[in-house]
Amino acid sequence: MILEDKSIFTQAVHGGERGPRPDFTPVSTPISHSVGYLYDEMADLDAVFAGERAGYVYTRYGSPTVTAFEQAMAVLEDADDAVAFSSGMAAIHAALLGAGVRAGSTVVSAADVYGATYSLLEKGLGPLGVKVRFVNITDVDQVQRVVSEEQPAAVLCEIISNPLLKVADVPALADIARAGGAALIVDNTFATPYLFRPLEHGADYVVHSATKYLGGHGDVMAGVVACGAARAQELRERQKLLGANLGPQEAWLALRGLKTLPLRMRQHCANAQVVASWLVTQPAVVHVNYPGLTGHAQHGLAARLFSGRGYGGMVSFDVRNATQSDVFRFMEALELVLPATTLGDVYSLTLYPAHSSHRYVTPEVRAALGIGDGLVRLSVGIEEAEDIIGDLAQALELVA
Numbered sequence: 001m002i003l004e005d006k007s008i009f010t011q012a013v014h015g016g017e018r019g020p021r022p023d024f025t026p027v028s029t030p031i032s033h034s035v036g037y038l039y040d041e042m043a044d045l046d047a048v049f050a051g052e053r054a055g056y057v058y059t060r061y062g063s064p065t066v067t068a069f070e071q072a073m074a075v076l077e078d079a080d081d082a083v084a085f086s087s088g089m090a091a092i093h094a095a096l097l098g099a100g101v102r103a104g105s106t107v108v109s110a111a112d113v114y115g116a117t118y119s120l121l122e123k124g125l126g127p128l129g130v131k132v133r134f135v136n137i138t139d140v141d142q143v144q145r146v147v148s149e150e151q152p153a154a155v156l157c158e159i160i161s162n163p164l165l166k167v168a169d170v171p172a173l174a175d176i177a178r179a180g181g182a183a184l185i186v187d188n189t190f191a192t193p194y195l196f197r198p199l200e201h202g203a204d205y206v207v208h209s210a211t212k213y214l215g216g217h218g219d220v221m222a223g224v225v226a227c228g229a230a231r232a233q234e235l236r237e238r239q240k241l242l243g244a245n246l247g248p249q250e251a252w253l254a255l256r257g258l259k260t261l262p263l264r265m266r267q268h269c270a271n272a273q274v275v276a277s278w279l280v281t282q283p284a285v286v287h288v289n290y291p292g293l294t295g296h297a298q299h300g301l302a303a304r305l306f307s308g309r310g311y312g313g314m315v316s317f318d319v320r321n322a323t324q325s326d327v328f329r330f331m332e333a334l335e336l337v338l339p340a341t342t343l344g345d346v347y348s349l350t351l352y353p354a355h356s357s358h359r360y361v362t363p364e365v366r367a368a369l370g371i372g373d374g375l376v377r378l379s380v381g382i383e384e385a386e387d388i389i390g391d392l393a394q395a396l397e398l399v400a
């Protein structure tokens, strides 16, 4: 379009836009902010709408930067496809709907899951007519019994649970789910594909809060579901209607995070092993939960299932005989380790589950799960392990 003879109003709107199609390829994925897409012929646009040719029509239906992140996740999770969402919670919700959870159906879920996942099931889906049975996911016989009783649409677990770091026997759960006609949804947020790829062990859906290790820098909120092609197609069709899409800026940040995921995870795992081993020796600490410790109830299972590269960056422990205010004093005294409500960042972070991640879970349920007043969750960052230990030591002295 010639702009020289147009008004400044028109020039301001169209100047610089839609130059010739490039014959070069950018090395790194650009951020495509455009919401709409043009084709030379309307028939092409029509064909894209109809799904007869690849392309983009409208960002809620898909966009190039988001596709790049999805394709990277499909590769990392060894999946046919992956579908990105605006948060981990949106991804979990989508996977539950994809698994066929509807009014009248049942979900069998690990009781020890992220508090919002627990609440989504109980308070979000419960009133819509979905029955939820919470189980001890480490008791495979119990899961088997409940699945036989309920014939659920879905079985849901975290590969490493938040915040008690229990490890789920995904191959055994996959057998149980398959025999019971249920889809198995595995939240792989804590392990990441660096340690474990649930689809290779029989899971039907892998979900992530990409806000955590995948993004890795505490600056992006995102979620993703990786699964088979037909399931992914169904998720995309529903996403067009529900609209919990990932934005292009966020997809770009998440994609950038993936590039250093293995490097960061290597350091997270090494640091967490050192920090957890040190915590065990501290008189002010009891019940150190870390799958890399030989005393962990599922250490053998984790060693068998995981890639051999470590046991993740998450640790939790109880401050001995501590009240909430003791733990708050400990957390406030930390200088390097930040008391921030997230995990999986390059920074070391602590969180008090009883007042944050599990705030909306009743005190009775928290107590039954083992989330007591003294429990601290620690996301071990990629700083020098000795510096993390030094900071924990000086803060623990206050409550010893």
Ligand SMILES: Cc1ncc(COP(=O)(O)O)c(C=O)c1O
Pocket: 087, 088, 089, 090, 114, 116, 117, 158, 162, 187, 189, 190, 208, 209, 210, 211, 221, 222, 223
């Ligand atoms: C294991 C796990 N899954 C899912 C979520 C939810 O993710 P998001 O906060 O990105 O919605 C979280 C959040 O902390 C989590 O820890």
